[in-house]
Amino acid sequence: MTLVSARELVDAAAAAGRGIGAFNVIHLETAEGLVRAAELAQLPVILQISQNCADYHGGLEPIALATLAVARRAQMPVAVHLDHAERPELVDEAIALGFGSVMFDGGALPYDDNVALTAAVAARAHAAGVYIEGELGEVGGKDGAHAPGVRTDPEEARAFVAATGVDALAVAVGSSHAMIDRTASLDLDLIARLHAALPVPLVLHGSSGVADDVIGQAVRAGMAKINVSTHLNGHFTRAVRAVLADDERLVDSRKYLAPAREALAQEAARLLRLFDRAEGDTVAG
Secondary structure, eight states, X not given: OOEEOHHHHHHHHHHHTOOEEEEEOOSHHHHHHHHHHXXXXXXXXXXXXXXXXXXXXXXXXXXXXXXXXXXXXXXXXXXXXXEEEOSHHHHHHHHHHTOSEEEEOOTTSXXXXXXXXXXXXXXXXXXXXXXXXXXXXXXXXXXXXXXXXOOOOHHHHHHHHHHHOOSEEEEOSSOOTTOSSSOOOOOHHHHHHHHHHOSSOEEEOOGGGSOHHHHHHHHHHTEEEEEEOHHHXXXXXXXXXXXXXXXXXXXXXXHHXXXXXXHHHHHHHHHHHHHHHOOSSOOOO
């Protein structure tokens, strides 16, 4: 088992009516913790590197090469995916570095511009054998396509997929980015209609704000790729705080990063099992 393409993982999940976890890498400890989660759960995982993460590290290459190396050493199938790239040149760089999948995010653009730019990026990705995710949703609030109240229209989504050739589509169905409370309300009927209308897998962004049982219902309604970042960051950070509070003289960062990495791994493993089972019930940690 080693590095695979998200195409393999997402398409298999969609065909089986299951969900696949796609979790964001922030730094090396995150990548290591997420691979450990896959091994704990005995399930595959997608490691995502966002445009924001690449910018934080001063460029995509350093964090990408580290994450790809961690994925190649995994005992379970692991994909490395570029998340929320708004700059086409970042997609091109990810392809050159060996990513098997990319997301181009034109969700904040006018529809026609989103179609034209996404189609151009998709053509280059496909020429390199790379799986591409697009995004569609009306603009609203700071979260764009994922602001509360924003929704993706099924007929517009069908036309978007046909015009762009994307392999998966992130849709706006009620989730919102960076939520620390799991209180988002998803439009499950809309998810089912999008699933029926589209020939490609659906992607749920902003899943940190969605409760376990609602995510299970969303998977059963047709969601295949479930993105989580903020929720796992919370587990990591709370573990760091707990260790530092217990020993104010601690200065070796490994002493608090290792427990944080393990806390993230345990919760990510729980989520992987939840998404795969899609039971709609909380899976005990």
